[in-house]
Amino acid sequence: MKKTTAICATLLAGLMSTAALAETIKPAVVYDFGGRNDRSFNEAAFNGAQEFKERTGINYRDFEIQNPSQREQALRNFARRGMDPIITIGFAQAAALEKVAKEFPDTRFAIVDSVVDLPNVRSIVFREEQGSYLVGMLAAMASETDTISFVGGMDIPLIRKFSCGYKQGAKAVNPDIEIIENMTGTTGAAWTDPVKGGELARSQFARDSDVVFHAAGATGMGVLQAAADEGKLGIGVDSNQNHLHPGQILTSMVKAVDVAVDATLTDAQEGNWSTGVQVMGLAENGVSWALDDNNADLINDEMKAAVEAAKQDIVSGKVEVHDFMVDNTCPF
Amino acid sequence: MSKGQLPRWVDFGLLPAINLIAAFLVSGLVVILIGENPLEAVKWLVWGALGYGEGVGFTLFYATNFIFTGLAVAVAFHAGLFNIGGEGQAYVGGLGVALACLAMDQFVPWYVTLPMAIIGGAAFGAGWAFIPAYLQAKRGSHIVITTIMFNFIASSLMVYLLANVLRPTGSMQPSTRGFEEGGQLPLLRHLFPAFDLGQSPVNLALFVALIACVLVWVLIWRTKLGYEIRTFGANPNAAVYAGISPVRITVVTMLISGALAGLMGINEVMGAQARLLLDFTAGYGFVGIAVALMGRGHPIGIILASILFGMLYQGGAELAFEIPTITRDMIVVIQALVILFAGALEHMFRPAVVAFFDRFAGAKAVA
CATH class of the missing domain: 3.40.50.2300 (Response regulator)
Incomplete structure (x- = not known):
């Protein structure tokens, strides 16, 4: 008691x-x-x-x-x-x-x-460029057509930062890979237009892309939907979006806001x-790539090993991911 | 006063008031629907807009934007032209203002920069209206369609310029650098410390707007050009027979309209933000249409309607701030209801009011 x-x-x-x-x-x-x-x-x-x-x-x-x-x-x-x-x-x-x-x-x-x-x-x-680099690698490894794509919201520096890292990562895996890039719009509506996001993704698929990464807010819902509808792979952004279309989203570039x-x-x-x-950054777990039950079947051991190795290299400084903001250019 | 016509005070005072009350009643129902007390909401809205110095300052600041865009729509409306492109013209006008400020702010005081900024804003806004005007006048491409499309071209142009050309290296924000003292309009709270305007951004552009109101009044009702504009708006065919060139009137009216919209940049770019920002127009150009309709195209009416919309903007922000369940989207609903009743349903109560006054007038005539 x-x-x-x-x-x-x-x-x-x-x-x-x-x-x-x-x-x-x-x-x-x-x-x-x-x-x-x-x-x-x-x-x-x-x-x-x-x-x-x-x-x-x-x-x-x-x-x-x-x-x-x-x-x-x-x-x-x-x-x-x-x-x-x-x-x-x-x-x-x-x-x-x-x-x-x-x-x-x-x-x-x-x-x-x-x-x-x-x-x-x-x-x-x-x-953002570090996380995008990793999902770019995964996209390049998952692509069978050697063509991948990117849908951004608006053409502003922040989105270029995403796209530049994505391109660098993809080219690190396959230097000859084709990368198609589209921006949704030029007004605030560009972040909230899933219909247009879906259209852009479909036009990219028509040009042979089979993996698409979006950095476009709610517009990206349409991008991921289009990928799921057409049997292609989408890549989510900001939060872990793998669960939106299980088995059809390759991974997500998680930004731990x-x-x-x-x-x-x-x-x-x-x-x-x-x-x-x-x-x-990657070292602080501020950005990462998402692996869970929803996409476990899409990521084979080889891909996983390659990405984890790259992550170590970036953290240790062996691989330098270009930051668009440093010089306002993307060399890739 | 003939049958079917209304006394001026009814047309310009009573009818808008009835429309406004109807809008607020419906808004009240919406507020009840989401489980809040509408009286409480009204209290915060009015207090937020007029209850304290800073609120008044913000109300006047928003009103300044609406006066410019409202005048722009009204001038075009007098010529029967529906200029939906105020948003784009204001956006590009802001570029003109910003370029003047960027070029001069380090060398001269603000009162030297201001005339150049006014010229820059007006010229860029007018320039943006010129192509739709020319296409309407010469090719008959409908001005509603072309001006809307030019809004999108304007935002594309501005995203490009702000993200690639005007942005300082290393800055994430798609904007120009901040202007130095010489590119900033004095805030009214510094000019008139006796009035308590808090930290509000209301600035000298308010007076520029009021001067623009006087000039528009003189133009439309006291000049030959204004007479031609109104004649052309009332009946384009008759205007042609009277020797008025439709091409000239269309183009000139739209240039004036675009210039007025472009001047909005004086308030936002040179006055409040001291830099050119992405999307600084935030829909003010479109609200200008409602302001012009509500103000019946007359500068006095536009000033009053602008203050009303300024109150809705500032009071609405305060309301969203104080009652978290009323989100900013709810505020947009309330604003939309006001626009709906004041603009689109303008003729809903008119027949009843006309009938009432006809009977009244009839009774007086018999007596």
């Missing part, structure tokens, strides 16, 4: 201490144009915050911006209300964050996908907050 009481007391104390900690932070998340349900980048951030909430019971507030002027406004609104830490999602928020973070030097901020060099900002950037958001919130809550730049 005494023992039970003791256990109960310990449990209670434990609960109370979490409750006490739980009151210490009031996090907020600001999404960019895509919004929290974009099935891609912003949604990954939402999932990370959601995971943190479920684990700790700490609620957070969020906001989806609608026009460029709201970026600063939303950050300031949250900061004024004492929200802390405030996480901004997307490179487009950098200019707004730089301004607002200076106005609120005691508030902790974080930004995903860009670098803001201020003492109260944590910047999280991903090495959810993990990064969750970790940032956890660090703030547990007092491990740090600022500066966090680079999330």
Whole structure:
């Protein structure tokens, strides 16, 4: 009896201490144009915050911006209300964050996908080209026609970063491989147009491609659907999309935005907050290729060994994956 | 006042008010449907737009955009031309503004840059409207179709320029570099510290917009060209018999319309962002159509409609901020309902109101 009481007391104390900690932070998340349900980048951030909430019971507030002027406004609104830490999602928020973070030097901020060099900002950037390199290798190994393809959302630097790594990886396996590349559009709608994504993929299949990688947000749903319909292989992006069409998605280039958001919130809550730049590459498990039950049959041992070896080489620096952002060119 | 006509105050005041109330009632139903209190929603919307200095500032800032695009649509409308291309013209106009700022900001103060930026924005916006205008005037290609298509060409052009040409190396953001002091319009909160405008981006472009309103009024109702524009809009055949060249009127009107849309860049690019951003137009060009319809093509009406839409934008953001279940998509629904009732269903209540006033007038005549 005494023992039970003791256990109960310990449990209670434990609960109370979490409750006490739980009151210490009031996090907020600001999404960019895509919004929290974009099935891609912003949604990954939402999932990370959601995971943190479920684990700790700490609620957070969020906001989806609608026009460029709201970026600063939303950050300031949250900061004024004492929200802390405030996480901004997307490179487009950098200019707004730089301004607002200076106005609120005691508030902790974080930004995903860009670098803001201020003492109260944590910047999280991903090495998308490294993960894309690995899925490019897999695509080249899986292709029987020696032709693979890429569907991007909009022709912006971030998407070139994906495509350049993909090309380099594919060419590392097969220097003569043909790579077809298409962008969906030039307006914000390019990220939310699955019909057009499907059309682009089908036209690429008509030109002999049999593996297609998308970096196009919700547009990619159409790309993956078209690949599944035509018996070709798709490659998912940002989150693990293998389950969408089991057996017909070769792999996914996972960009762990959810993990990064969750970790940032956890660090703030547990007092491990740090600022500066966090680079999330293969070495940090920030990007990776997805292998699970859904695609196990598509990846043979030889492919797996080759990719894992390449991963080691990239981590050790033996293989240098070209970053489009360094010189704005892609030599592949 | 003849039968079937309405007094001006009814046409310009009462009818829009009835439309607006209907829109808000339906919006209220939608809010109830998602399980929120509509009165609470209205409270946040109005408070967010007008309740505090920063909110007022943001409302006026958005209104400035809408005045420019609303005037652009209205001018074309007076000539019977439906310019749907305000979005693209504003986008390319922003490029003109940005180029002027990029070229001059390091060397001269803002008041030297401003005239050049105005010329740049107007010229680029007008230039973007010229080809659809020419095709309409000379080839009969319908201006609705061509201006819509030019919106897409504009965004393609801008993505290309921002991602490849104007972007500083190493920056992920498809935008130009930020302008120095000489390329930034002073914010009203710095010019008039007595008014509490918070951190809002409302800037000197508001006055540029108001001047544009006066000039448009003078143009349409006090000049020969304006008379020709209105004649051509009322009856193109009669205008031709009166010796008005349809080609000239179409092209000139569209150039003026495009120039006005292009000036929106003064507010957004030179005023608020101090850089040229991807998608900075954010749909303001399309809202301009609703603003022009609601404002009955008259500058005063456009100013009022712009303030209303400014309130919807700013109050809507505040509403989405305060009540998380009302997402920004809900705000778009509410805005769409206002546009639907004020623009598309403009004639829904009119017959009833006309009948009411006819009876009223009839009774007075008998008495």
